Amino acid sequence: MVEKVSEKSGLTICQSENALNGIIDSIFEELKTGDVRLMWGGTFAVAGRQERNPRTGEAIEIKPRRVPIIRAGSILKREVNQGNQG
Incomplete structure (x- = not known):
């Protein structure tokens, strides 16, 4: 890079x-x-995450965690998909 x-x-x-x-x-x-918005339309964000019991689907009480996520904006999506045409 x-x-x-x-x-x-x-x-x-x-x-x-x-x-x-x-x-x-x-x-x-x-x-x-907080969130970080980039000029090409992408956003880095932090979301709370909740765990669930896989057998019952019931929420489990655990220590809260914050999980980083990236949301692609329209400009990023367009640029990535330009190489897939043809």
Whole structure:
């Protein structure tokens, strides 16, 4: 990924790695307080997760967990699907 960022941006490998790490660290930090919306329409979010007893379907009391999720926006979906045409 660092090499691709370097190629596309014209930054050195070291600069690209620093930039990418800075973005990822910022996303991690922001997820502690809320959702992160990106300009290409994607959203990183944290959702609560509830466990269920597989036999009865009944909710199980466990320590609450927060699970990171990524919701793809329309721009990301369109870009991913352009390679599947034809």
